[in-house]
Amino acid sequence: MPTDLKQLSARLGLSATTVSRALNGYDDVSAKTRERVEQMARELGYQPNRTARRLARGRADAVGLVYPLDAGDLGDPRFLEVIEGLSDRLEADDMDLLLASARERTELRTYQRLISGGRVDGVIVARTRVVDERIDYLQRVGVPLVAYGRTAQPDGFAWFDFDNEAGMVLAVQQMVALGHRRIGYLHAPLSLCFAAQRQAGFQRAMQAAGLAVDPALVVEGGLSHRTGHAAAQRLLAGPTRPSALIVDNNLCGMGAVRALLDAGVAIGRELSVIVYDGVPDDVLRAGMRIAAIGQPTAYRAGETMAEMLLALMRGEPLPDRHRLLQPVFEPGNSIGPPAAG
Amino acid sequence: MPTDLKQLSARLGLSATTVSRALNGYDDVSAKTRERVEQMARELGYQPNRTARRLARGRADAVGLVYPLDAGDLGDPRFLEVIEGLSDRLEADDMDLLLASARERTELRTYQRLISGGRVDGVIVARTRVVDERIDYLQRVGVPLVAYGRTAQPDGFAWFDFDNEAGMVLAVQQMVALGHRRIGYLHAPLSLCFAAQRQAGFQRAMQAAGLAVDPALVVEGGLSHRTGHAAAQRLLAGPTRPSALIVDNNLCGMGAVRALLDAGVAIGRELSVIVYDGVPDDVLRAGMRIAAIGQPTAYRAGETMAEMLLALMRGEPLPDRHRLLQPVFEPGNSIGPPAAG
DNA sequence: TTGAAAGCGCTAACAC
DNA sequence: GTGTTAGCGCTTTCAA
Numbered sequence: 117m118p119t120d121l122k123q124l125s126a127r128l129g130l131s132a133t134t135v136s137r138a139l140n141g142y143d144d145v146s147a148k149t150r151e152r153v154e155q156m157a158r159e160l161g162y163q164p165n166r167t168a169r170r171l172a173r174g175r176a177d178a179v180g181l182v183y184p185l186d187a188g189d190l191g192d193p194r195f196l197e198v199i200e201g202l203s204d205r206l207e208a209d210d211m212d213l214l215l216a217s218a219r220e221r222t223e224l225r226t227y228q229r230l231i232s233g234g235r236v237d238g239v240i241v242a243r244t245r246v247v248d249e250r251i252d253y254l255q256r257v258g259v260p261l262v263a264y265g266r267t268a269q270p271d272g273f274a275w276f277d278f279d280n281e282a283g284m285v286l287a288v289q290q291m292v293a294l295g296h297r298r299i300g301y302l303h304a305p306l307s308l309c310f311a312a313q314r315q316a317g318f319q320r321a322m323q324a325a326g327l328a329v330d331p332a333l334v335v336e337g338g339l340s341h342r343t344g345h346a347a348a349q350r351l352l353a354g355p356t357r358p359s360a361l362i363v364d365n366n367l368c369g370m371g372a373v374r375a376l377l378d379a380g381v382a383i384g385r386e387l388s389v390i391v392y393d394g395v396p397d398d399v400l401r402a403g404m405r406i407a408a409i410g411q412p413t414a415y416r417a418g419e420t421m422a423e424m425l426l427a428l429m430r431g432e433p434l435p436d437r438h439r440l441l442q443p444v445f446e447p448g449n450s451i452g453p454p455a456a457g
Numbered sequence: 458m459p460t461d462l463k464q465l466s467a468r469l470g471l472s473a474t475t476v477s478r479a480l481n482g483y484d485d486v487s488a489k490t491r492e493r494v495e496q497m498a499r500e501l502g503y504q505p506n507r508t509a510r511r512l513a514r515g516r517a518d519a520v521g522l523v524y525p526l527d528a529g530d531l532g533d534p535r536f537l538e539v540i541e542g543l544s545d546r547l548e549a550d551d552m553d554l555l556l557a558s559a560r561e562r563t564e565l566r567t568y569q570r571l572i573s574g575g576r577v578d579g580v581i582v583a584r585t586r587v588v589d590e591r592i593d594y595l596q597r598v599g600v601p602l603v604a605y606g607r608t609a610q611p612d613g614f615a616w617f618d619f620d621n622e623a624g625m626v627l628a629v630q631q632m633v634a635l636g637h638r639r640i641g642y643l644h645a646p647l648s649l650c651f652a653a654q655r656q657a658g659f660q661r662a663m664q665a666a667g668l669a670v671d672p673a674l675v676v677e678g679g680l681s682h683r684t685g686h687a688a689a690q691r692l693l694a695g696p697t698r699p700s701a702l703i704v705d706n707n708l709c710g711m712g713a714v715r716a717l718l719d720a721g722v723a724i725g726r727e728l729s730v731i732v733y734d735g736v737p738d739d740v741l742r743a744g745m746r747i748a749a750i751g752q753p754t755a756y757r758a759g760e761t762m763a764e765m766l767l768a769l770m771r772g773e774p775l776p777d778r779h780r781l782l783q784p785v786f787e788p789g790n791s792i793g794p795p796a797a798g
Numbered sequence: 799t800t801g802a803a804a805g806c807g808c809t810a811a812c813a814c
Numbered sequence: 815g816t817g818t819t820a821g822c823g824c825t826t827t828c829a830a
């Protein structure tokens with residue numbers, strides 16, 4: 117049995133109240149008493165019982181993270197960095213991080229379980245969708261939330277996101293500057309918000325460049341190696357090959373690059389490639405570096421979201437409820453001018 | 458405010474006691490009463506407050522998973538599957554999964570926080586070490602635990618593991634059967650239990666085959682792409698190249714394979730390669746499949762460990778406290794007879 | 799079969 | 815400054 121507050125206060129000849137206050141940093145405790153209390157607490161290795169504290173305070177001191185397995189997030193190393201940043205920052209405030217898995221179909225119910233059971237008092241919503249019932253639900257019940265990504269109506273809640281549209285514009289501009297006109301586009305399901313935004317950027321930049329978007333060159337590539345691989349093959353099999361290809365996510369990008377290599381396509385000469393979020397160098401052919409649209413470290417994203425959520429849970433006003441980070445273009449040797457002809 | 462037990466019982470004209478019992482499946486409640494209670498609970502969307510229940514029952518209804526960031530687990534897709542299996546199974550028993558990150562140096566303290574604060578009542582210990590103070594600590598304080606991997610003294614606690622030694626013996630036997638005699642070995646830090654076991658298998662199988670282990674061909678390759686890459690380069694630069702190479706983990710294996718490809722080594726002809734746990738096909742050159750020692754799905758491993766831990770926490774005797782799964786050899790075209798000369 | 803009462807370990811009004 | 819008292823919302827003896 118670990119020492120409890122009663123024992124501790126008995127040993128000190130003080131009331132539990134005083135001890136509690138001393139330990140929780142209230143200022144109506146004499147310096148001397150606090151000193152003694154802290155000393156003794158250390159000596160006995162006293163750790164307040166979390167559950168009791170939670171019940172008394174009416175807070176769960178925990179935040180929930182539901183990861184939709186179907187979405188393939190688990191395979192995304194960037195998302196893992198996000199988790200890392202999240203949990204590190206939460207831990208600093210002595211908050212627990214509850215991880216719940218969910219198939220997309222049961223996801224909402226998972227949130228409900230977490231919320232109405234009082235297991236968490238704040239939530240991180242990952243992989244936002246253009247229309248997102250999870251966020252609607254959380255807002256309706258008034259649970260503090262920070263979304264990792266926006267939705268179609270992004271004003272009512274706090275979020276952290278990268279400027280996906282601007283990022284994709286960068287990608288198109290690179291290709292256009294090199295002289296490409298037939299630009300192919302491989303994208304994740306457009307119900308995902310980031311995919312919709314990136315596609316909007318694609319359309320906008322193409323139009324701005326006076327280029328037509330050839331529907332035959334726009335392919336849904338899913339959100340995994342496998343689907344990306346298959347989609348790239350479909351694209352290659354089409355009547356007119358593009359001279360440039362932009363892939364809107366790294367998972368599918370990896371599969372696509374693989375497919376191109378398999379098909380013997382000379383990346384960067386026959387076909388220029390940019391992958392949003394990039395492809396790790398070490399999975400590629402020697403010396404190859406895929407040009408990318410890069411995002412500032414995912415770890416920081418996690419930290420920042422934790423920070424925002426903590427403030428919300430404390431009821432503090434958030435200086436900026438919306439953080440939109442600008443992606444940057446990261447050069448590579450996977451792009452070049454279109455092949456003659 | 459969600460409905461609480463008091464409101465629910467008031468609505469029913471029953472005491473909280475009875476309602477609680479009805480809902481928790483006690484048998485001293487009349488069928489009719491139970492019926493009514495369940496009906497009304499559903500109607501009001503009653504969800505018992507977890508914190509209160511926890512305090513009353515003296516259990517946390519949660520298990521902790523501390524992942525050592527330094528170890529590179531986060532990058533290991535297999536470990537993520539394990540988490541998936543774990544959380545799915547725990548959820549079925551209405552248990553929370555607490556995720557805590559930790560640098561190796563602060564790891565023990567993280568466990569202490571979880572335990573003595575009563576945040577969890579059971580723990581999964583990942584990446585066991587040959588001498589593992591975490592397990593010593595947990596046993597000392599009597600917390601139910603299931604280890605993912607063994608230690609040097611594996612008898613006192615429940616664990617789930619693959620037969621690493623046997624797996625590595627398989628790998629060596631394959632190489633030997635093909636006629637290899639100069640077999641190189643790239644391994645993770647030997648303080649990690651799986652690495653030590655696999656190395657033991659390597660030594661044993663080499664000896665059994667009457668082959669000497671050339672110290673120059675045994676290189677520590679770490680537990681990441683980067684270190685594996687570097688280690689393979691070191692090996693290639695050595696005075697006598699091996700004709701076969703075995704890598705004891707997938708992370709480092711990926712980097713090593715990359716390094717070989719970069720160096721223009723004809724894998725499977727100039728140099729045969731087996732990677733423990735395998736390298737995903739889609740990161741390789743077209744048509745290449747790295748021979749591997751494979752382990753039954755990691756998802757099942759997670760599920761099984763959850764199952765074991767749940768039983769332990771319920772105080773049930775565990776039919777088999779130790780689960781040792783046999784790995785299998787998975788063929789590929791990365792191996793062949795040694796090149797002539 | 800049901801209810802009253804006590805208590806899980808802590809925090810927070812309120813009084814001294 | 816410190817102590818008294820009353821909960822937080824549930825479970826669980828113990829009586830009825």
